[in-house]
Amino acid sequence: MERFKYDIERLAGVRFDDVDALNEQLHTHLGAPTRQGLRDERVAERGRLGDLEVRNITxxxxxxxxxxxxxxxxxxxxxxxLDEIIWEDSTIEPPHPDAPDSRPYWSAQVNSAKVVLGLSLDYKTLTFVSISQR
Incomplete structure (x- = not known):
């Protein structure tokens, strides 16, 4: 668990406009930006975060x-x-009853980023990660 926590903190500390640093952290190659309305999007099929294989990176x-x-x-x-609090001020949120595909998740502020750790329906297994820098 400590290794995962460290890897997320390192990733959250990378400036997201530094694509080379993100590629290095995730052992991947994010593609060229494509315009999606008012935003740019870069994607990679797979990579690694520490010991974890990651997929569908956006x-x-x-x-x-x-x-x-x-x-x-x-x-x-x-x-x-993920059956314990990773960061001191983490909160766990249940699935939204109005959204059929909604899943429970942990939410925490890590450095200056908001980190969301998506869980399986049993509230235990990590399924996705979202890191937002504002």
Missing amino acids: LRSPADDPTHATLIFEVAPPSIA
Whole structure:
């Protein structure tokens, strides 16, 4: 768990407009930006975060401000169990009853980024990560 915590903190500390640093952290190659309405999006099929294989990596940012970006990726099985608070001020949120595909998640402020750790329906297994820098 400490290794995962360290890896997330390092990733959250990278400036998201520094694509080379993100590529290095995730052991991947994010593609060239494509315009999606008012935002730019870069994608990579797979990579690694520490010991975890990650998939469907997406970096989204406003076209006029790449420093305010969100990085999202799925964690491939086998994942890790998150059955305890990782950061002191973490909160756990249940699935939204109005959204059929909604999942529970942990939310925390890590450095200057908001980190969301998506869970399986049993509230234990990590399924995705979202890191937003504003």
